[in-house]
Amino acid sequence: MQEYFVDLHIHIGRTKTGKPVKITASKLLTLPKVIEFSKKIKGLDMIGVIDCHSPEVLEEIQDYIRDYSAEEVSGGGIRFQNGILLILGSELEIYNENCDGPFHVLTYFPTIKSMKKFSYWLSERVTNVTLSTQRVYEKSEAIQLKVKELDGLFIPAHAFTPHKGLYGKGVKKSLTEVFQLNDIDGIELGLSSDTNLVKDIAELNTVSFLSNSDAHSLEKIGREYQLIKMKQASFRELQFALHQKQGRHIVKNFGLNPRLGKYYHTCCELCFTNVQDGKVCPNCSSRRITKGVFERLQELANPNDNTGLRPPYIHHIPLEFIPKLGPKTLMKLRDRFGNDMSIIHDTNYNELREVVNDEIAKMIVLSRTGGVSISAGGAGKYGKIE
Template sequence: MTLKQVFADLHIHIGRTESGLPVKITGARQLTFDNILQEASDRKGIDLIGIIDAHSPPVQDEIARNLDRGRYVELSQGGFRFRETTVIPGTEIEVRGDGKGVAHLLAYFPTLDVMRRFSGWMARYVKNMQLSTQRFHGPIPALEDKVAELGGILIPAHVFTPFKSIYGTAADRMSDILNLERLSAVELGLSADSEMADQISELERFSFLTNSDAHSLPKIAREYNELMVAEPSFEELVKALHRQEGRQVTANYGLSPKLGKYHRTRCLNCEELLPSAEIRCRFCGSTKVVRGVMDRIEQIADQPSRHPAHRPPYVYQVPLEFIPKLGPKTLECLLGRFGTEMEILHRAPLSAISELAGEGIAHHIRLAREQRLEIEEGGGGTYGRVKTRKTR
């Protein structure tokens, strides 16, 4: 069987249902299941997506209606096809480990029927099944067992962020909370990369994922993965994550960690970046300090960064929204010419981009492709930014 490379973003939230019911309170109203599919297929050029919040009963009703009328096609190997994009239904679950902080887990399932069965089971442990990322009031081993029983996969989400993640708030070691044998991969989050994560030995076995965690349509595919699979489907995704039969993650396209809003430790009072994971600001004395991912990893690292043989390259991805002076009108012009953001970022001739958008924008896209952009670091909830560089 011939394998091919596809782009995948597996962490996209739903803001509202088509009728306006809230799902992810912090998500945009336009972030409906169907709008996500249209954005991913027509504008982003993403082959495989994971839509979190498919556990929500009104969302499931929408999926069922679109399957019945043929807008989506359910695949025999799992997932739904819309035009050129396959979607895997998933959910984000909040768990608490041993009385410490909380962490988010992602679970994915092959079909709508299985997703509904999981939702029916989880409803006994969750207060509001309509809403996103609800607290699971049950034993974590029971959750792990149920996902496995239903043929789903479980992935810890944004594992280093200072809020609601395994290493950020819940534990120094993932194995203190989760059964590592039950996990299929690990999602890094916007403020970390493979070089940083591979300082923790228990992560060596896992494929890493870099996903957008999108809360609005433009954020889709700000981070994504390149997979080697036979086709975009649930079964092929599982094989790729477990590196079976030649399937694998062949590249992670993620933000430079410096662009992430939690990369560095920052004082929220005086907004100074701090050189280490301090709990009191050395500049103003405030205790309103958000610990950065870089400093947290330094605290818990148990080895020098050492990449296992299966680890693919981590390519610093700079979404078009970060390119200096690339406004909405210019972006629409580029999309009208080249079709999708993936085409602009990776394949469109720079000379043609320059003709449409100007030399400066083409120059920064070239620097992004070459991973030579200069970045001002982010932290404390503020994203980093790309510095403008003159053309030469």
């Protein structure tokens, strides 16, 4: 068994011909750059690219295989020459009539063949199959069933955020309002929640929690991730780990302190003042209020006697969040220590001081233990390190 750093939610901004895939993502977020940056700079071992249903993205992956620069592995997934393993994924937007709004799910498939079948099925139910995160005009149960027919994984994305989250905007109380619980392979927590905040939702007692980046730019890759114990990097091993089979399991989740997320507290959308009653801003009297993840989770909580063991959730601060750590200094750190995983987890204070000043070195070390002060975010505005 080995341990692998894994981020399963990375977008593609543009194809090799310059066509948009995730319109809101950076134009630099191309497949070749994702493959290189994820391994060389971020230090990841396995990634999930969740726009692989797009025909041109699929064609690019097949070009790598035809050029012998990548290969499909027997357990599912695509291994590239630099060693990184790509899991073929697709993010979908679903809307049921009994829901308060649309919500997103992540789906993953073991082979190019199964992804092609899903892409074809999807093309008859979306407006534009070439784009990311399209509204699927199909019932939620039918979508979940199709994914399972193709041996896929089905995971609600950033499930607790107020915009496009299953619990934040979709269901009123339980995911069983729209899905079969037994066919849920994991729950993506999102930036404004963590294991401790979500642990009291009883229906999720046996569901694995995932912490992924939802990267819309290269630097956001690995913003959140997990360490997973598997025999090797493959789709099948990932599936085993999510269901804790044969010794495979998630060892640790790594993510932002939820207070750094954009939707932690209920806030006014105009002036970002914290709103206690959730209705009217006490500062500007606006009624444009976004309910925070913290408050929503208090509504959903139903404490129970099941105290099943969860992997530890480690609060870490991505290097780009460190005050006064600019791009040039970050490049020096990467040149000296290799990649972000090494800098964040392994490099000690004295080694850091060889490259950066005392203040930055201390902040990186303190971020490993949660020893930093944070002003909470809300209504779309990130929290800040003080």
